[in-house]
Amino acid sequence: MTPIDSLRIDDNRLWQSLMALAQIGATPKGGVCRIALTDEDKAGRDQVVQWFRDAGLQVRVDEVGNVFGRRPGTDPQARAVATGSHIDTQPTGGKFDGNYGVLAGLEVVRTLNSHGIQTVAPLEVAFWMNEEGTRFTPVMMGSGAFAGIFGADHIRSQQDGAGLTVGEELARIGYLGDVACGDVPGGAFAAYFEAHIEQGPVLEAYDKPIGIVSGALGQQWYDVTVTGMDAHAGPTPMNLRHDAMLAAARMVDAVNRIALDQAPHGRGTVGHLQVLPNSRNVIPGQVKFSVDFRNLSQTGLDAMDAAMRTEFARLAGQCQCQVEITQVVRFAPCIFHPGCVASVRGAADSLGYAHMEVVSGAGHDAVYVHSVAPTAMIFVPCKDGISHNEIEDAKSEHLAAGCNVLLHAMLAHAGVA
Amino acid sequence: MTPIDSLRIDDNRLWQSLMALAQIGATPKGGVCRIALTDEDKAGRDQVVQWFRDAGLQVRVDEVGNVFGRRPGTDPQARAVATGSHIDTQPTGGKFDGNYGVLAGLEVVRTLNSHGIQTVAPLEVAFWMNEEGTRFTPVMMGSGAFAGIFGADHIRSQQDGAGLTVGEELARIGYLGDVACGDVPGGAFAAYFEAHIEQGPVLEAYDKPIGIVSGALGQQWYDVTVTGMDAHAGPTPMNLRHDAMLAAARMVDAVNRIALDQAPHGRGTVGHLQVLPNSRNVIPGQVKFSVDFRNLSQTGLDAMDAAMRTEFARLAGQCQCQVEITQVVRFAPCIFHPGCVASVRGAADSLGYAHMEVVSGAGHDAVYVHSVAPTAMIFVPCKDGISHNEIEDAKSEHLAAGCNVLLHAMLAHAGVA
Numbered sequence: 001m002t003p004i005d006s007l008r009i010d011d012n013r014l015w016q017s018l019m020a021l022a023q024i025g026a027t028p029k030g031g032v033c034r035i036a037l038t039d040e041d042k043a044g045r046d047q048v049v050q051w052f053r054d055a056g057l058q059v060r061v062d063e064v065g066n067v068f069g070r071r072p073g074t075d076p077q078a079r080a081v082a083t084g085s086h087i088d089t090q091p092t093g094g095k096f097d098g099n100y101g102v103l104a105g106l107e108v109v110r111t112l113n114s115h116g117i118q119t120v121a122p123l124e125v126a127f128w129m130n131e132e133g134t135r136f137t138p139v140m141m142g143s144g145a146f147a148g149i150f151g152a153d154h155i156r157s158q159q160d161g162a163g164l165t166v167g168e169e170l171a172r173i174g175y176l177g178d179v180a181c182g183d184v185p186g187g188a189f190a191a192y193f194e195a196h197i198e199q200g201p202v203l204e205a206y207d208k209p210i211g212i213v214s215g216a217l218g219q220q221w222y223d224v225t226v227t228g229m230d231a232h233a234g235p236t237p238m239n240l241r242h243d244a245m246l247a248a249a250r251m252v253d254a255v256n257r258i259a260l261d262q263a264p265h266g267r268g269t270v271g272h273l274q275v276l277p278n279s280r281n282v283i284p285g286q287v288k289f290s291v292d293f294r295n296l297s298q299t300g301l302d303a304m305d306a307a308m309r310t311e312f313a314r315l316a317g318q319c320q321c322q323v324e325i326t327q328v329v330r331f332a333p334c335i336f337h338p339g340c341v342a343s344v345r346g347a348a349d350s351l352g353y354a355h356m357e358v359v360s361g362a363g364h365d366a367v368y369v370h371s372v373a374p375t376a377m378i379f380v381p382c383k384d385g386i387s388h389n390e391i392e393d394a395k396s397e398h399l400a401a402g403c404n405v406l407l408h409a410m411l412a413h414a415g416v417a
Numbered sequence: 418m419t420p421i422d423s424l425r426i427d428d429n430r431l432w433q434s435l436m437a438l439a440q441i442g443a444t445p446k447g448g449v450c451r452i453a454l455t456d457e458d459k460a461g462r463d464q465v466v467q468w469f470r471d472a473g474l475q476v477r478v479d480e481v482g483n484v485f486g487r488r489p490g491t492d493p494q495a496r497a498v499a500t501g502s503h504i505d506t507q508p509t510g511g512k513f514d515g516n517y518g519v520l521a522g523l524e525v526v527r528t529l530n531s532h533g534i535q536t537v538a539p540l541e542v543a544f545w546m547n548e549e550g551t552r553f554t555p556v557m558m559g560s561g562a563f564a565g566i567f568g569a570d571h572i573r574s575q576q577d578g579a580g581l582t583v584g585e586e587l588a589r590i591g592y593l594g595d596v597a598c599g600d601v602p603g604g605a606f607a608a609y610f611e612a613h614i615e616q617g618p619v620l621e622a623y624d625k626p627i628g629i630v631s632g633a634l635g636q637q638w639y640d641v642t643v644t645g646m647d648a649h650a651g652p653t654p655m656n657l658r659h660d661a662m663l664a665a666a667r668m669v670d671a672v673n674r675i676a677l678d679q680a681p682h683g684r685g686t687v688g689h690l691q692v693l694p695n696s697r698n699v700i701p702g703q704v705k706f707s708v709d710f711r712n713l714s715q716t717g718l719d720a721m722d723a724a725m726r727t728e729f730a731r732l733a734g735q736c737q738c739q740v741e742i743t744q745v746v747r748f749a750p751c752i753f754h755p756g757c758v759a760s761v762r763g764a765a766d767s768l769g770y771a772h773m774e775v776v777s778g779a780g781h782d783a784v785y786v787h788s789v790a791p792t793a794m795i796f797v798p799c800k801d802g803i804s805h806n807e808i809e810d811a812k813s814e815h816l817a818a819g820c821n822v823l824l825h826a827m828l829a830h831a832g833v834a
Contacts, residue, residue: 198652199649200649200652200653201648201653202654221697231618231802232616232617232778232802232805233686233688233778234634234636234777234778234779235616235777235778235779235804236778237618238673238676238677238680238683240618240619240622240802245669245687245688245690246669246670246673246687248666249665249669249687250666250670253663253667253670256663260655264654266655267651267653267655269660269700270662270663271695271696271697271698271699271701272695272696273695275689275690278691279689280689280707280709281686281688283686283688284687290697292698360651361649361653362652385648385652385653385657387652388649
């Protein structure tokens with residue numbers, strides 16, 4: 001074992017940083033409310049930038065408020081190896097979502113500092129503007145602009161409910177930078193790693209501290225309207241009904257079957273459903289519901305789409321109803337960079353952590369960064385899989401394990417001088 | 418064919434009476450709003466009572482506002498053969514629901530008058546107080562009190578939303594009578610027949626002008642709560658879900674199966690369903706819905722209840738959810754009097770009308786009267802099966818056919834002098 005192989009981050013320092021940042025915008029129920037570009041977000045940003053500077057990082061801010069802290073390497077030509085996440089939260093958010101990825105990156109730098117270790121390539125720690133999308137839509141705004149998915153002007157012109165724009169609010173809180181979106185000194189990131197709590201139940205269920213994230217599920221969302229005919233429940237025999245509720249119920253079951261047919265990555269959810277007229281003794285004449293399909297391949301999503309259309313038409317006919325399907329959202333699936341994923345797995349193996357391959361069911365900044373740099377993610381368990389909630393919780397030992405994996409994966413790409 | 422066999426009611430006179438009564442409380446969309454014990458109901462009652470008196474009927478009003486018009490027979494000892502229905506309407510009701518049964522009874526009397534025909538037993542035409550239950554609950558209040566199901570004091574103390582009581586409102590509109598509930602000169606009705614629009618689609622679908630109503634379905638209503646666990650649709654794999662929507666959807670399908678297993682009279686409906694939190698990308702943690710079971714026998718209803726409890730428990734377990742079932746309403750099934758049903762069938766046969774046996778899926782005054790007198794009902798088709806709606810419609814020829822059946826069924830029991 002070389003001295004580098006035995007290098008570990010400081011569990012306690014990481015935990016204390018997380019708890020300190022969680023004080024800014026702390027809620028009475030133990031959560032955090034630090035919505036993008038509010039006074040609380042400014043205070044959180046100022047704190048993290050101060051920590052960046054204290055750790056010797058060179059700070060730059062881009063034209064949409066993404067913040068980067070750079071630790072130079074020994075090779076002035078080498079492209080940076082980066083990490084990061086976000087520090088904005090949901091209105092009733094937790095202490096770990098996003099914050100963990102940013103402070104894990106800071107802890108990597110602090111660990112290298114305290115051991116006097118230089119890397120060949122520069123390292124960068126980023127926090128991306130407005131990942132949550134709770135005040136300004138769309139979600140993952142800063143990383144999307146960085147990756148060129150959205151134009152900077154377009155993003156700065158987005159308004160909140162009160163009519164304030166992203167650009168105005170960035171200027172007001174002092175985070176409207178002058179670096180062009182996507183510009184990185186020395187060229188695009190050589191690699192990008194993002195550590196994040198899982199926000200799901202898999203790692204906890206399988207008792208693994210580390211999730212090797214191989215990709216993020218694509219999403220296709222639909223609005224479905226089933227139309228039958230209202231009729232009195234009493235006088236209308238079963239064979240003369242046009243029961244939109246019955247047809248919709250069978251479609252909900254079909255959504256489940258279609259997802260199971262695409263195991264292990266297919267997911268199908270009906271989260272929203274509305275019945276008309278919704279009266280106890282009236283056979284419903286109309287039911288509207290949402291379908292949320294996710295899968296790791298576009299082929300898989302296409303198969304789910306086709307199966308749904310066939311099944312829904314059949315089930316509507318069975319119940320003497322009509323069905324109308326409108327696609328409302330589409331995110332392409334993302335397969336992370338095999339070399340970066342291998343580095344994460346290699347680090348977890350070397351460190352002796354139990355791990356498993358998982359996919360991200362939700363979007364993350366890494367999904368956008370993936371389009372401009374080799375990318376991978378590291379998941380750690382969160383209690384009961386709960387996130388976007390003030391009771392969000394995670395264990396210090398898991399957070400430390402994920403941070404050690406991040407450290408070694410980054411070193412594998414940056415090289416020790 | 419005797420002269421009596423060839424006796425027919427006056428189609429046009431019946432239709433004109435229906436249209437005239439529909440002017441009182443007429444709505445702009447062609448319906449009627451004559452809610453129980455309002456000024457409009459008083460005006461409707463006054464009109465019908467005037468027509469009763471003009472036809473020579475002796476009018477009496479009981480202590481809950483039921484009104485009876487009596488045509489004496491030749492035998493002072495004979496018990497009356499009665500008919501009737503109600504003239505109160507839904508807020509957006511139609512011209513025929515209830516009104517048809519009362520004015521068909523009046524037309525029977527007018528027909529006998531114009532042909533100078535005397536009956537052995539007296540005839541009575543009744544209209545029952547507050548059948549619809551839209552202002553004062555419960556429904557079928559007057560016939561229920563007449564049958565002794567409810568006490569007269571209890572009924573008179575019922576309040577509307579403004580705190581006015583049935584007793585106060587009866588007095589105000591001049592219909593608080595002094596006849597005790599259930600008292601009929603000469604003793605209980607020898608028979609009671611009620612003509613009514615079907616309020617369902619069966620007669621129209623089978624193209625039959627006359628429905629021989631063999632009984633009324635019993636009803637058992639339930640509130641069901643399925644509890645799983647909210648979770649993000651993306652990060653939660655199919656096998657780790659507690660999806661209350663999926664469980665509820667399978668239960669809706671089971672309600673349908675359970676009803677079909679009880680063909681031809683079993684009916685099962687989920688009319689009301691509510692999803693929590695009802696957000697597109699959140700697996701629902703709770704779904705609440707109603708179940709409305711109907712059947713012609715209590716054995717059948719009991720079997721549906723038992724099948725539901727077994728199936729719902731199984732389906733909840735399948736989806737890792739809990740289920741809670743609360744029964745909220747129960748009406749016993751009613752089988753009409755075989756002799757009265759036979760008289761209706763015999764009249765339809767003699768008159769040469771196509772007919773079929775049907776059951777009433779909804780409640781009617783006849784269901785309560787049935788408990789104190791031999792009873793049957795006659796249904797006629799209504800357009801598209803639609804009722805409790807301003808567009809409720811029926812054909813004059815069908816209304817006349819039903820009235821001719823009523824005439825001859827009543828004569829069969831009353832005897833021609």
